[in-house]
Amino acid sequence: MAQVEATTERIIAADADTVFDALADYQEVRGKVLPAQYSEYEVREGGDGEGTLVHWKLQATSKRVRDCLLEVSEPVDGQLVEKDRNSSMVTTWTVTPAGEGRSRAVVTTVWDGAGGIGGFFERTFAPKGLARIHDELLGNLAAEVEK
Numbered sequence: 482m483a484q485v486e487a488t489t490e491r492i493i494a495a496d497a498d499t500v501f502d503a504l505a506d507y508q509e510v511r512g513k514v515l516p517a518q519y520s521e522y523e524v525r526e527g528g529d530g531e532g533t534l535v536h537w538k539l540q541a542t543s544k545r546v547r548d549c550l551l552e553v554s555e556p557v558d559g560q561l562v563e564k565d566r567n568s569s570m571v572t573t574w575t576v577t578p579a580g581e582g583r584s585r586a587v588v589t590t591v592w593d594g595a596g597g598i599g600g601f602f603e604r605t606f607a608p609k610g611l612a613r614i615h616d617e618l619l620g621n622l623a624a625e626v627e628k
Contacts, residue, residue: 485594487608489615490587495626497584501559501576503626504586505530514621518614531555535563541610569593586622588615 493500503510508528515522520538527533533553540546549570551563561574570592579585590611 483594484591485607486589486591487611487615488587488589489612489619490585491616491619491623492579493584493586493619493623493626494582495584495623496582497559497576497578499626500584500586500622501561503622504574504576505533505553505555505561507533507535507553510622510625511535514618514625516614516617516621525550527553530561539614541607541614586619588619590615 503514506529507524512522512524515537518540520540521536523536525534525536531554534550535553536548536550538546538548547565547570548567550566551572552566554562554564556562559576563572563574565571570590572588572590575587575589577585577587594607
């Protein structure tokens with residue numbers, strides 16, 4: 482079983498604190514910026530960064546739906562980590578300054594992939610599909626904070 486990784490980044494025309502605060506706001510902002518591949522969004526505990534427990538379903542492909550229950554932590558300044566209780570999936574969001582009034586938002590998701598031929602296809606195609614989903618999410622986030 483090999484680890485699969487998908488990374489996406491975007492420069493956003495807002496300062497890093499604003500972007501991070503919006504990203505960590507699971508109560509108000511996060512649900513608004515999720516693309517159509519997400520459904521059944523529900524904050525179960527907390528709602529603002531560290532200590533949040535959030536649920537959603539992610540339809541990565543027409544046949545693949547992940548039922549995610551994510552524990553949120555903030556291990557370092559400017560970083561959110563979402564660990565799925567239902568799988569090996571871990572998503573790390575990192576927001577850093579990128580010049581005057583701009584920030585760089587990077588999202589990396591890793592999980593233990595399948596073995597065999599199915600695993601080959603997963604390692605080949607899943608990162609690209611998830612990168613497209615995350616790119617749309619980051620675009621929505623940018624639109625939210627650049628108002």
